[in-house]
Amino acid sequence: xxxxxxxxxxxxxxxxxxxxxxxxxxxxxxxxxxxxxxxxxxxxxxxxxxxxxxxxxxxxxxxxxxxxxxxxxxxxxxxxxxxxxxxxxxxxxxxxxxxxxxxxxxxxxxxxxxxxxxxxxxxxxxxxxxxxxxxxxxxxxxxxxxxxxxxxxxxxxxxxxxxxxxxxxxxxxxxxxxxxxxxxxxxxxxxxxxxxxxxxxxxxxxxxxxxxxxxxxxxxxxxxxxxxxxxxxxxxxxxxxxxxxxxxxxxxxxxxxxxxxxxxxxxxxxxxxxxxxxxxxxxxxxxxxxxxxxxxxxxxxxxxxxxxxxxxxxxxxxxxxxxxxxxxxxxxxxxxxxxxx
Ligand SMILES: NC(=O)C1=CN([C@@H]2O[C@H](COP(=O)(O)OP(=O)(O)OC[C@H]3O[C@@H](n4cnc5c(N)ncnc54)[C@H](O)[C@@H]3O)[C@@H](O)[C@H]2O)C=CC1
Ligand SMILES: [Mg+2]
Numbered sequence: 511x512x513x514x515x516x517x518x519x520x521x522x523x524x525x526x527x528x529x530x531x532x533x534x535x536x537x538x539x540x541x542x543x544x545x546x547x548x549x550x551x552x553x554x555x556x557x558x559x560x561x562x563x564x565x566x567x568x569x570x571x572x573x574x575x576x577x578x579x580x581x582x583x584x585x586x587x588x589x590x591x592x593x594x595x596x597x598x599x600x601x602x603x604x605x606x607x608x609x610x611x612x613x614x615x616x617x618x619x620x621x622x623x624x625x626x627x628x629x630x631x632x633x634x635x636x637x638x639x640x641x642x643x644x645x646x647x648x649x650x651x652x653x654x655x656x657x658x659x660x661x662x663x664x665x666x667x668x669x670x671x672x673x674x675x676x677x678x679x680x681x682x683x684x685x686x687x688x689x690x691x692x693x694x695x696x697x698x699x700x701x702x703x704x705x706x707x708x709x710x711x712x713x714x715x716x717x718x719x720x721x722x723x724x725x726x727x728x729x730x731x732x733x734x735x736x737x738x739x740x741x742x743x744x745x746x747x748x749x750x751x752x753x754x755x756x757x758x759x760x761x762x763x764x765x766x767x768x769x770x771x772x773x774x775x776x777x778x779x780x781x782x783x784x785x786x787x788x789x790x791x792x793x794x795x796x797x798x799x800x801x802x803x804x805x806x807x808x809x810x811x812x813x814x815x816x817x818x819x820x821x822x823x824x825x826x827x828x829x830x831x832x833x834x835x836x837x838x839x840x841x842x843x844x845x846x847x848x849x850x851x
Contacts, residue, residue, distance in 0.1 A: 532610050539612050543605055543682050550614075550681040554600050557614040559586050560657055563628070563636040564621040565665075567654050569646075570634035576645045578654065579634065580615065589631060593623050604660045604683030606653055617657035619665070639767060643832055651832055652765065659771035663697045666770075670695075699771040701733040703742045705779045706838040707753065709786045712800040713842050714751060715828070719796045724817040724824030726797075726809070727835040730774075743777050751798050752789030755779045761841060764834040776834045778842065801826070803846050806839060 530538075543550045558580035561568040569576045581589070583600070590599050603616035620628060629635050639658050643651045660683055670677050670688030677686040677695060686695045706728040707714040715726035731746035733739070744755045758779040766772045790798045801809070805826065812827040819825060829835045 536608060536610060536612065540605070540608055540614075543608075543614060544680070544684040547681050550605065553605075553614040554603065554616065554681065555583050557616050558582060559603060560606070560615065560617040560654065561628070561632075561636075562617060562619040562621070562658065562661055563623075563625045565619065565658050565662055566636040566638055567642050567658065568628070568632065568634055569637045569642055570632070575647075576637075576642070578642075578646065578650045579632065581632075586618070589620075589628060592627065592631065595623065601681070602679075604657070604664065604679075605681075606657045606660065615653070617661060619661045644830055648832075655765060655767040659699070659765070659767045660697055662767075662770055667695055697771070699765070699773050701739075701742075702730055702766070702772040702774050703733060703739060703746055704728050704730040704774050704776045704835060704838065705743050705747060705755075705758070706777075706835075706842055707747055707751070707755070707779045707781055708842060709781050709783045709800070711783075711846075712786075712802050713806065713839070714753075714788070714798065714800055715826070715839075716750070716790075716798040717796045718794060721796075722814060724814065724827050725829065726801075726826050727829050727833070728776075728838050730835075732772075733775075739775050739777070743779055747779060747781070750791045750795060752787075752791075753781045754785065756782055761838055762834060766834070774834050776838050778838065803843070806843060810839065810843070 543553055559582075560578060560580060567578060570579055571577075586600060599618065599620070600616075603618040606615055606617050608614040625636055639654065642654060646654070664679055664683060664686070667686055668676060670691055670693055672693055673688055673690045675688055675690040677688045679686050684697070687693070688695075714729070716729055717726050721727070729746055729750055731742065731750065733742040734745070737745070739760070740758060743758050747753050747755050756779075758777045761776045761778060763776060764774045766774045786800070788798050788800075806828075809826045809828050812825060814827055817825045817827045828839055831837075
């Protein structure tokens with residue numbers, strides 16, 4: 511009777527499953543891979559792999575385009591054999607997604623192996639992630655950002671902070687466990703608020719000394735413990751430019767792999783037109799100033815390479831479209847255009 515019931519249950523489950531959308535089935539499959547270690551090990555044998563070397567992703571240049579090759583498990587095995595490395599390397603990989611057809615995708619850092627051998631074997635190069643994000647097509651960038659964040663987290667959480675004993679990762683890489691203390695560690699990220707301050711006709715952009723010459727962006731800051739997003743925005747604006755936010759509006763969010771793993775929460779904030787005098791925090795910022803609509807439109811068109819002037823100074827340019835700051839600036843332009851139309 512139990513067997514009949516189980517068979518019936520399986521049939522109903524599979525029918526229900528078929529009714530779900532591709533997206534729902536994909537998310538459920540990914541979750542299963544994180545929870546079911548043997549299913550995940552099996553998936554590694556049919557999955558594809560993104561390669562990293564000391565957190566730099568492997569890219570190939572084809573013509574003028576940069577591509578991120580995904581290696582099959584067999585190709586991975588071929589590479590590892592070149593180093594007489596055991597297949598246990600695959601165990602170090604982390605799950606970062608899957609195709610609509612449920613082909614899982616992993617990332618693996620081969621930082622301990624000779625980089626030049628892999629580069630000449632696969633005809634490409636390990637490239638700094640910041641550069642990679644700005645030269646790649648949209649779809650690969652978020653996966654590489656996630657992969658680097660996860661690989662970095664594993665690399666820096668090899669030991670339990672309570673017992674000092676080694677921690678073990680699960681095959682999917684969605685957690686690490688210390689068997690001595692029983693503590694489970696999950697990947698972490700830091701919430702960061704990024705705020706485009708405006709006083710209706712102008713918006714405020716800033717520069718930190720570490721930015722490339724000429725680049726201005728919206729104000730940003732890590733959320734403090736105990737704060738909500740609104741409080742973090744008000745505090746950061748007060749701290750960095752000495753202004754008081756009158757009202758704020760959430761725009762969108764973005765995972766950002768720098769400096770380690772941040773959740774960027776983007777907002778528009780209005781400050782009163784009467785009290786718009788900037789008092790800049792010189793410890794963090796090099797410049798903070800108001801930009802009018804025309805200057806913003808010009809800056810959006812400008813490339814970093816075309817911003818240098820004959821006298822050696824730089825005209826302002828803004829972060830590229832992959833950065834959420836770019837989206838905030840474009841939204842402000844649209845809003846201004848709609849208001850003046
Ligand atoms: N995607 C985008 O469009 C943009 C992203 N960002 C990102 O936002 C991040 C934060 O912005 P900042 O203005 O630098 O922050 P911030 O204004 O909070 O200042 C950074 C300082 O905060 C402290 N801090 C507090 N919590 C921290 C944590 N969890 N991790 C590291 N440092 C912490 C450190 O002393 C650090 O030097 C930047 O590192 C940058 O990567 C910034 C602007 C644009
Ligand atoms: Mg800041």
